[in-house]
Amino acid sequence: MNGLTIHRKIEEHTGLLIFGILIVSAIGGLVQLLPVLNQESLETATSNTRPYTAAQLTGRDIYIREGCSVCHSQQVRPLIAELERYGPYSRAGEFVYDRPFLWGSKRTGPDLHRLGGKYSDDWHRIHLLDPRAVVAESIMPAYPWLDKRSAKETGNITAKFIALRRLGHPYSDEDISGAEAELEGLTEMDALIAYLQVLGTGLSGEDEGAAL
Amino acid sequence: MTQSSNYYHDKITLRLVQFSVIWAVLAMTAGVYISAELVWPTIDFGQFWLSFGRLRPLHTNGVIFGFGVSALMATAFYSVQRTSHVPLFAPRLAWFCCYAWQLIVLLGGLSLLAGWNSSKEYAELEWPFDIAIAIVWVCFGIVFFGTIATRKIKPIYISNWFYGALIIVIAMLHIVNSLAMPVSIDKSYSLYAGAQDAVVQWWYGHNAVGFLLTGGFLGMIYYFLPKHAERPIWSYRLSVVAFWAFVYSYIWAGPHHLHYNSIPEWVQSLGMAMSVILLAPSWATMINGIMTVSTAWEKLRSDPALKFIVLSLAFYGLATFEGPMMSIRSVNVISHFTDWTIGHVHSGALGWNAMVTYGTFYFMIPRLVDRELYSVRLANIHFWLALAGTMLYVMAMWAAGVSQGLLWLSVDQIGELSFDFKDIMASMTPYYLLRLVAGLIFLGGTVLMAYNLYMTVRGRETARVTVPAVDPAYGVGA
Amino acid sequence: MSSKIDSYLLIRALYQPLNAFEQLSRVDPSPAGVMFRYSLWLVILPPLFSLIGASNFGWRLGAAEPLRMTLGSLLIVSAGYLLVLLFGLVSTAIISRWMATTYGANTSIGRHMALMTIVGAPLAFASVAHLFPDVFINVLVLIPTMIWSMYLLYKGIPIALEIPPERGMLMASSLVGWLLVAAVSLLGISMALWTMGFGPLLGV
Numbered sequence: 052m053n054g055l056t057i058h059r060k061i062e063e064h065t066g067l068l069i070f071g072i073l074i075v076s077a078i079g080g081l082v083q084l085l086p087v088l089n090q091e092s093l094e095t096a097t098s099n100t101r102p103y104t105a106a107q108l109t110g111r112d113i114y115i116r117e118g119c120s121v122c123h124s125q126q127v128r129p130l131i132a133e134l135e136r137y138g139p140y141s142r143a144g145e146f147v148y149d150r151p152f153l154w155g156s157k158r159t160g161p162d163l164h165r166l167g168g169k170y171s172d173d174w175h176r177i178h179l180l181d182p183r184a185v186v187a188e189s190i191m192p193a194y195p196w197l198d199k200r201s202a203k204e205t206g207n208i209t210a211k212f213i214a215l216r217r218l219g220h221p222y223s224d225e226d227i228s229g230a231e232a233e234l235e236g237l238t239e240m241d242a243l244i245a246y247l248q249v250l251g252t253g254l255s256g257e258d259e260g261a262a263l
Numbered sequence: 264m265t266q267s268s269n270y271y272h273d274k275i276t277l278r279l280v281q282f283s284v285i286w287a288v289l290a291m292t293a294g295v296y297i298s299a300e301l302v303w304p305t306i307d308f309g310q311f312w313l314s315f316g317r318l319r320p321l322h323t324n325g326v327i328f329g330f331g332v333s334a335l336m337a338t339a340f341y342s343v344q345r346t347s348h349v350p351l352f353a354p355r356l357a358w359f360c361c362y363a364w365q366l367i368v369l370l371g372g373l374s375l376l377a378g379w380n381s382s383k384e385y386a387e388l389e390w391p392f393d394i395a396i397a398i399v400w401v402c403f404g405i406v407f408f409g410t411i412a413t414r415k416i417k418p419i420y421i422s423n424w425f426y427g428a429l430i431i432v433i434a435m436l437h438i439v440n441s442l443a444m445p446v447s448i449d450k451s452y453s454l455y456a457g458a459q460d461a462v463v464q465w466w467y468g469h470n471a472v473g474f475l476l477t478g479g480f481l482g483m484i485y486y487f488l489p490k491h492a493e494r495p496i497w498s499y500r501l502s503v504v505a506f507w508a509f510v511y512s513y514i515w516a517g518p519h520h521l522h523y524n525s526i527p528e529w530v531q532s533l534g535m536a537m538s539v540i541l542l543a544p545s546w547a548t549m550i551n552g553i554m555t556v557s558t559a560w561e562k563l564r565s566d567p568a569l570k571f572i573v574l575s576l577a578f579y580g581l582a583t584f585e586g587p588m589m590s591i592r593s594v595n596v597i598s599h600f601t602d603w604t605i606g607h608v609h610s611g612a613l614g615w616n617a618m619v620t621y622g623t624f625y626f627m628i629p630r631l632v633d634r635e636l637y638s639v640r641l642a643n644i645h646f647w648l649a650l651a652g653t654m655l656y657v658m659a660m661w662a663a664g665v666s667q668g669l670l671w672l673s674v675d676q677i678g679e680l681s682f683d684f685k686d687i688m689a690s691m692t693p694y695y696l697l698r699l700v701a702g703l704i705f706l707g708g709t710v711l712m713a714y715n716l717y718m719t720v721r722g723r724e725t726a727r728v729t730v731p732a733v734d735p736a737y738g739v740g741a
Numbered sequence: 742m743s744s745k746i747d748s749y750l751l752i753r754a755l756y757q758p759l760n761a762f763e764q765l766s767r768v769d770p771s772p773a774g775v776m777f778r779y780s781l782w783l784v785i786l787p788p789l790f791s792l793i794g795a796s797n798f799g800w801r802l803g804a805a806e807p808l809r810m811t812l813g814s815l816l817i818v819s820a821g822y823l824l825v826l827l828f829g830l831v832s833t834a835i836i837s838r839w840m841a842t843t844y845g846a847n848t849s850i851g852r853h854m855a856l857m858t859i860v861g862a863p864l865a866f867a868s869v870a871h872l873f874p875d876v877f878i879n880v881l882v883l884i885p886t887m888i889w890s891m892y893l894l895y896k897g898i899p900i901a902l903e904i905p906p907e908r909g910m911l912m913a914s915s916l917v918g919w920l921l922v923a924a925v926s927l928l929g930i931s932m933a934l935w936t937m938g939f940g941p942l943l944g945v
Binding site: 549553556557560561570573574576577578580581584585588589591593594596597598610647650651654655658659661662665666668669670672673674675676678680690693694697 | 802843844876877880881884887888891892905907908910911914915917918921922925926928929932933935936937941942943944945
């Protein structure tokens with residue numbers, strides 16, 4: 052067998068084997084990743100999508116820290132039942148300021164992408180402190196420590212804004228210098244609620260018409 | 264290169280196995296605990312470090328990187344020496360890999376409890392750990408490929424191709440997916456945003472499963488199965504074809520984790536098509552394994568280890584069939600986001616990865632210390648516990664997942680949703696309870712094994728195994 | 742060698758399985774005989790229980806409203822169930838016989854049929870849980886029964902098919918592989934059918 056003779060060469064040379072594995076395994080990744088990473092429509096924000104404010108970004112980092120995305124997805128699929136249950140389906144342009152993305156892979160609890168504006172701030176506060184006080188069936192953990200820590204303790208917000216601006220988020224110098232002040236007097240709970248309330252508010256009427 | 268001694272370096276293998284077993288017990292305990300939290304949500308007692316969202320990544324990382332990778336390193340070091348007929352290249356570097364890796368797992372686990380979390384699934388550790396992992400991984404590669412480069416046998420044995428692919432591809436995936444802009448020691452922002460980040464992450468996530476949990480463990484199978492059965496691999500040609508087809512096609516399948524999500528349609532379709540194709544190389548390997556062992560059944564008599572390996576092949580067959588099936592869009596639309604995914608992962612993780620590792624440990628440890636296994640009876644009990652635990656787990660999650668998928672999407676005659684989300688969620692409790700029992704049974708088996716192996720090793724030194732002479736027909740000079 | 746198995750074999754298989762397997766290893770029954778005297782009656786049980794249970798109470802998939810279907814569609818579902826079970830039993834027996842040559846086991850198709858029938862019998866009887874059509878009760882009863890059936894498979898193959906236990910273990914594991922794949926295919930096919938509009942209404 053000719054093919055096997057060629058293969059014998061590969062399996063007798065360490066370098067050839069390493070090189071072969073590298074090339075053969077890289078092909079699929081290159082074909083998929085390169086076009087996606089260069090596709091502009093995936094980087095174009097929908098009309099109401101804005102970079103996160105200091106409070107919202109801090110809230111998002113708390114959401115990440117507590118592992119909320121382990122049980123809650125942020126991705127409404129274009130299926131009749133999901134449109135009815137959650138709202139308009141998710142568009143790529145709504146996530147352009149999401150580093151990392153938080154779409155999740157499991158819905159132990161409901162999807163949260165269209166959560167913004169559905170409940171009052173007070174509802175969220177009670178729910179996060181004692182989920183079963185507002186939803187009797189809930190199996191969500193309580194987060195009593197969020198109320199006790201100030202939002203400034205979550206991390207250096209100025210450094211975060213600078214890092215994100217380097218990655219291309221349109222923060223102005225005033226945004227960056229004013230970030231610290233925006234967190235003044237806020238608890239981690241306030242910050243998280245600010246994030247939950249902005250979730251899924253990136254669409255306006257024109258996007259909805261255009262994308263369908 | 265001249266070696267100071269002519270013995271295989273087996274102490275390091277024994278140490279890695281010990282760590283692996285410890286991580287298995289700890290990480291599975293964490294798994295059982297979080298499964299209990301889904302039944303009794305208040306048992307985190309308001310402590311942040313017992314919170315589900317923090318313990319869950321601890322469970323997955325502990326099992327994959329603590330239990331899994333330690334076992335892979337142990338078996339790779341064990342088999343690469345024996346298939347190359349030389350002692351380990353750079354044994355000190357190998358020891359560094361062993362301890363540095365354990366330190367990463369330990370501190371990484373603690374950092375997850377502290378809330379350092381990049382939230383990319385199976386890559387949750389923050390950037391300082393990502394750098395440390397990359398360094399240790401490169402050292403692992405140097406030891407492994409260095410041993411192969413100094414080998415005395417001309418052909419590179421097939422198990423080494425799989426271990427090699429594991430090392431190379433995981434390095435590539437890990438580095439590309441972990442690229443991030445650090446903010447502070449515990450925080451960084453991904454270089455990719457939104458939909459692009461999602462595609463990169465699942466290219467990583469799916470292939471971490473592919474090349475670590477499938478490819479790496481296939482390396483284990485390809486060395487230990489023929490060794491154990493004292494038979495050559497059933498078909499050499501099939502293994503060559505299956506290997507390259509596996510390396511080529513696995514990498515494409517990631518986007519099936521993002522069906523109906525906001526990524527381009529062509530990426531989803533391509534991911535689905537390649538996932539279905541992936542069934543062929545996966546099953547070719549399974550058939551090769553089953554046929555290898557089918558003529559060597561006498562070996563089963565004295566040794567419970569082969570039982571685990573044989574059964575692991577059955578679950579490997581299930582998981583590699585179930586995966587492509589769930590990547591078909593019309594099935595995925597129901598199974599996505601449900602507990603079926605969790606069940607699928609565990610049919611692979613418990614039925615395939617854990618069982619093949621257990622089988623390998625039962626085979627390897629008595630040889631490492633040159634003493635009979637402490638109790639064959641306990642090992643047989645472990646076998647039945649592992650089988651029952653896995654079956655119960657998988658079935659409970661099938662039932663839970665299918666109900667969730669159907670009930671979420673159910674609409675009545677006028678198109679209104681039939682069920683409230685919270686009612687569907689509440690109806691899951693019994694399945695979660697069953698899953699908890701399944702986890703306890705499986706964990707119980709693992710603890711039995713830990714005891715059994717401990718009693719086997721207790722008070723013994725690693726046996727010294729001399730590197731045998733090389734048959735001139737296969738020698739490097741031939 | 743006799744070609745008959747005694748009528749109490751199935752009952753005995755429930756409480757003295759090893760004894761029943763041994764008895765099986767001494768006979769060479771005809772496949773049709775096994776089918777019509779034993780298997781068919783067992784295979785009819787689950788669809789029958791399900792029909793009675795579902796038409797009286799409706800299926801409860803969770804805490805929510807029971808799912809009620811018309812008698813017509815219930816009959817269709819039960820007939821489908823019967824066909825799937827028959828297919829499962831016969832195909833498993835055939836595959837088991839096909840594997841028998843690899844593992845050096847007895848290749849009498851009647852014996853393979855009888856073996857699979859005995860292995861499946863506990864499940865058929867446990868399907869009495871279908872009379873109470875609550876998914877959880879059914880799962881609770883059927884999963885332990887299934888583990889028991891798998892145990893019977895592992896124990897039964899070497900005795901009934903006259904091969905050493907070690908070889909029987911290999912064959913049983915291969916069969917478990919097939920059964921798992923068959924089960925998950927069934928799940929996948931039903932999901933795909935549902936998505937395409939057969940079965941309960943879905944908003945996709």
